[in-house]
């Protein structure tokens with residue numbers, strides 16, 4: 001389906017023709033009835049697989065789940081596969097192409113135009129979908145302005161293939177905290193986000209970002225990490241508590257949610273105090289803060305795999321703290337599970353190369369103590385809860401949108417099979433098939 005649209009695009013000189021064609025294809029695919037014959041079904045709710053389930057899809061939605069294919073219905077044979085709800089990555093950066101070192105990051109901001117970076121982002125959006133991620137929350141453009149809102153629009157208009165997107169646009173941090181840094185004071189350089197100081201300016205930035213399409217407000221709450229003698233990961237908090245409270249209050253007043261990059265002691269504590277909705281990374285979280293997170297329903301998005309991915313490169317560049325942070329992260333993850341904190345799947349893809357399948361995070365979560373079923377729920381039903389799409393997505397149930405993927409074999413026996421998604425359907429449209 002996707003390939004055919006692309007071929008038509010190349011053949012036709014007029015973009016207007018191409019858009020119309022893409023929409024027609026989508027419409028056709030949505031209206032017909034199709035039955036997915038699944039060897040196993042993991043519906044995103046329980047702990048076990050249902051054998052030989054048939055998912056009937058009609059008008060882009062799940063019509064029914066039955067034991068046998070209804071007579072006269074077109075069948076897609078997934079009898080050797082396990083069907084799973086469309087995966088959700090709640091922490092991505094489609095405008096970023098990996099940044100193990102500061103030089104990698106500076107290069108992208110100094111030598112690539114936002115327009116070029118947006119072209120690369122459309123390729124990443126397609127990759128995300130083909131890896132099986134039918135929804136993503138893209139947590140800031142790293143200096144590429146509001147380009148994420150445009151990629152989302154192009155996907156929603158059927159112009160390019162990609163996941164359902166919620167976007168954070170520019171994000172914010174205080175003066176002197178976020179790259180590009182270290183250039184001579186007389187050399188003006190771009191920053192990877194909107195630099196904001198003071199509660200009033202923070203409110204204004206929230207209003208600006210929401211007016212230009214931000215679904216989420218992203219803040220950076222800490223920086224500069226070191227391990228104390230007692231094993232606690234310490235940091236320098238960026239915003240004051242007053243500034244953070246102003247950001248959260250303004251976002252919530254406008255019915256938007258706040259994601260906070262908070263890796264260590266003070267950043268997490270201030271974020272929880274200010275009332276953010278999600279904690280990103282959370283390598284160290286104090287027990288008292290975990291308790292508050294569980295009580296208030298604040299989500300934890302641990303992004304484990306990226307920590308391992310960047311650790312070697314950053315340690316080689318002199319920052320050995322990134323190696324120590326992995327063990328601290330595992331301890332925090334296990335304490336968060338015991339405390340009953342809602343843990344959602346997020347990878348920071350873009351922080352590592354998009355050619356690496358972000359589904360490696362499933363194995364990381366299992367290594368840190370989740371069962372495969374828990375890890376898959378983190379990327380489906382729990383992630384839908386985080387995104388606020390739990391009434392339409394996140395489980396395979398009659399009435400929900402038909403976002404369904406399939407992997408070979410039994411992912412509850414070997415969760416690394418989640419890296420081998422061979423079938424992708426979004427809203428009843430097939431984007432990949434075995």
Ligand SMILES: [Zn+2]
Pocket residue numbers: 091092093139348351
């Ligand atoms: Zn990130």
